[in-house]
């Protein structure tokens with residue numbers, strides 16, 4: 106039997122708040138294969154970052170847990186590199202030194218100084234940033250800084266790359282360039298990627314699977330859509346591809362019909378429940 110590469114089982118996440126426990130996630134189950142590109146999509150506040158943070162080891166689930174290659178995840182580790190929406194580079198270090206910091210942390214004992222230098226340059230070249238190695242974050246654009254953040258993550262040779270809206274703060278053109286680079290890099294390295302996005306086109310273009318999350322509180326996996334578009338993928342030719350259009354519509358339907366309706370029903374139902382409501386009317390509305 107082949108074991109899953111990454112597995113979330115029965116994950117519940119309850120946060121302590123002044124008003125009591127707030128259950129953000131309830132019974133999240135997810136199995137991810139080595140090399141899969143998985144996107145998490147869902148309305149704001151549904152719990153996507155919470156899922157990512159549990160996999161990163163930055164948060165500990167209150168029930169259930171995450172297992173990577175047979176090992177329980179309960180703290181951060183270099184085999185799970187995180188790329189945030191805002192690059193989080195050290196402003197006083199150069200581009201080269203920012204990547205070096207991560208490389209030192211992981212490979213100080215296993216790579217010679219020359220090997221480390223070549224490895225840093227290799228990763229900067231992967232994201233087309235070798236030319237700016239001696240610049241500081243304040244001297245480069247947001248898109249360039251985000252490239253460095255990706256190079257820094259890749260340079261740790263993570264088996265899982267976790268990305269929280271990595272292109273969310275970028276203009277459309279830079280975003281498209283970086284999406285294309287990420288597809289090329291991932292095809293070359295075969296990293297497992299979990300990416301949070303709010304962009305339906307980005308999710309369909311990049312992913313092997315799109316995990317659509319229900320609205321919180323107590324959010325869970327609503328639908329799991331497999332994107333069977335051949336690779337390499339080209340955004341221009343895909344735009345008119347009937348399969349691409351279909352996948353896109355499936356995600357939009359989930360977000361703006363299925364989840365929107367449930368959202369709208371909830372307050373009405375609560376008010377009526379006080380007067381001993383039955384489920385008949387909300388159920389009818391959800392089917393409409």
Ligand SMILES: Nc1ncnc2c1ncn2[C@@H]1O[C@H](COP(=O)(O)OP(=O)(O)OP(=O)(O)O)[C@@H](O)[C@H]1O
Pocket residue numbers: 120121122127129147148149150151152153154155156321
């Ligand atoms: N430390 C915390 N304490 C209390 N509540 C929290 C905490 N962290 C997250 N939450 C709540 O848990 C829910 C899920 O938050 P999360 O950040 O995971 O959502 P998200 O889907 O990533 O949102 P967005 O798309 O807006 O970034 C939200 O209601 C949020 O307010």
